[in-house]
Amino acid sequence: MMNDIKQPFDESDVKVLSRERAFNGFFKIDRYRxxxxxFEGGWCKELQRELFVRGESTCVLPYDAKTDQVVLLEQFRVGALDHGQSPWLLELVAGINDEGETPETVARREGVEEAGIELGELRPICQYLVSPGGTNEKVHLYCGQVDVSTAQGIHGLEYEGEDIKVHVVQASQAFDYVASGKINNAASIIALQWLQLNRDILRADWSER
Known part of the structure; x- marks a missing residue:
């Protein structure tokens, strides 16, 4: 029998003394006091923390159950510089959720903008906090039904500086990319490992549609 962890604290156990916008560019940074x-009682001393304000975003792994293939996107990522690897990463379809948009709407919009594909059923995988020690970003993660015969070419919005190449690969090859470290970004790893666990279910559900 598993023991449930009881967490005694919530947002009411935090005193926010001040919050100011420290940087307001393409991205934003807030400074908290x-x-x-x-845990042992009382309150900690006053802390100062900077928070990378990113909000919510949506990522989706397009999967064709009939061919057992996935769609991966390749694009430049500045955060991958200085890590001894190519800064052109293999990733999922992804986008920032605009105010009033549902995650499902973002997934379908980004499928068209980034890969030129129309997504069918969206199967929820999970929601997770990217790096809560320094950013408030929350990711809504899905696996999306797709016909990979429509996935090809170069896509992205020029005014956003996007230059995105579409790749279609066998699911087993994508799993190998995770195992070898060729794919090393969190959303892609989580989604592909989920697909490994749920591939038979999706093939049964989606192969005849």
Whole structure:
């Protein structure tokens, strides 16, 4: 029998003394002064923390159950510089959720913009916090039904500086990319490992549609 972890604290156990916008560019950074309760009782000393304000985003792994292939996107990512690897990463379809947009709407919009594909059923995988020690970004992660025969070419919005190449690969090859480290970004790893666990279910559900 598993023991459930009881978490005694919530947002009411944090005192936000101030919050100011420290940087307001393409991305935003807020500076907090705060204090929070301690496990042994009382409150911690005043802390200063900078937060990378990113909000919510949506990522989707397009999967064709009939051919057992996935769609991966290749594009330049500045955050991959200085890590001894190519900064052109293999990733999922992804986009930032605009105000009032549902994650499903973002997934379908980005499928068209980034890969030229129309997504069918969206199967939820999970929601997760990217790196809560420094950013508030929350990702909504899906696997999306797709016909890979429509996935090809170079895509992206020029005014956003996007230059995105579409790749169609066998699911087993994508799993090998994760195992070898060729794919090393969190959303792609989580989605592909989920697909490994759920591929038989999706093939049964989607192959005849």
């Amino acid at each position: 705060l204090s929070h309760r301690l």
